[in-house]
Amino acid sequence: MLVNKRCTYCGDKFQAKSVSTKYCSHSCNQKHYKHKEKKARQHLAKTDEITERHPFSERLELIKIKEFLSINDCAILLNVSPSTIKRLISKGDLLSFKILGRVLVSRKDLDALCKKSINKTTVKKVAKKEKEFDEKNYYFMGEISNYYKISQRTVERHLKLKGIKKIKKGRFNYVLKSDIRKLYGAPNIKN
Numbered sequence: 589m590l591v592n593k594r595c596t597y598c599g600d601k602f603q604a605k606s607v608s609t610k611y612c613s614h615s616c617n618q619k620h621y622k623h624k625e626k627k628a629r630q631h632l633a634k635t636d637e638i639t640e641r642h643p644f645s646e647r648l649e650l651i652k653i654k655e656f657l658s659i660n661d662c663a664i665l666l667n668v669s670p671s672t673i674k675r676l677i678s679k680g681d682l683l684s685f686k687i688l689g690r691v692l693v694s695r696k697d698l699d700a701l702c703k704k705s706i707n708k709t710t711v712k713k714v715a716k717k718e719k720e721f722d723e724k725n726y727y728f729m730g731e732i733s734n735y736y737k738i739s740q741r742t743v744e745r746h747l748k749l750k751g752i753k754k755i756k757k758g759r760f761n762y763v764l765k766s767d768i769r770k771l772y773g774a775p776n777i778k779n
Contacts, residue, residue: 596620656692665698676701726755726762735775746771 590603595612597620602612611617651661659677663670673693676682683697733740747754747763750771754761769775 597623655695657695657698659691659693662693662698666702721755721757721762723762725765727765727768728760728762729754730760732763732768732772735777736772737776738772 590605591607591609592601593604593609593612594601595616596610597616598612600612611620648664651657651665654661657665659670659673662673662682666673673682677684677691677693682693682701684691684693686692727735729740729743732738732743736743746752750767752763752767752771754763756762
């Protein structure tokens with residue numbers, strides 16, 4: 589079945605073998621493709637000129653005065669990707685609303701999120717500060733197996749059963765001497 593068609597690029601009439609054919613020949617197809625690519629490059633060059641007219645510092649200043657921000661504005665302001673802002677919105681960490689299909693974020697909500705994040709990180713840093721580690725109060729796993737003549741696997745199993753915590757420092761795992769003495773009694777140390 590042949591279908592009468594008009595070529596999308598040159599406008600000549602031709603008979604196509606299928607309904608979806610758009611071009612009379614392969615060369616018209618290639619020429620139209622190159623024409624579309626050239627237009628796309630020209631459009632991209634125009635948009636680059638627009639961004640050159642407004643350097644980043646000016647765009648940042650414009651964003652700082654806005655009360656309601658788009659997702660891209662938030663991304664620029666926080667120096668993250670727009671997908672990160674979308675993820676924060678979908679999680680419910682950042683409140684947003686829609687007006688005419690555009691997703692907007694209140695500047696107050698964004699500032700509150702930032703302050704909340706800053707407070708969380710300072711609390712974590714304060715909580716991570718531990719007491720000074722003193723090796724005199726600890727056995728490392730090799731010492732325990734030597735002193736009590738038990739395999740390290742057995743020691744591991746006993747510590748896990750009793751809920752005794754190990755501390756990793758460097759390449760060694762340490763356990764409090766008092767916990768080991770409660771578990772196995774006084775060690776058999778022969779000098």
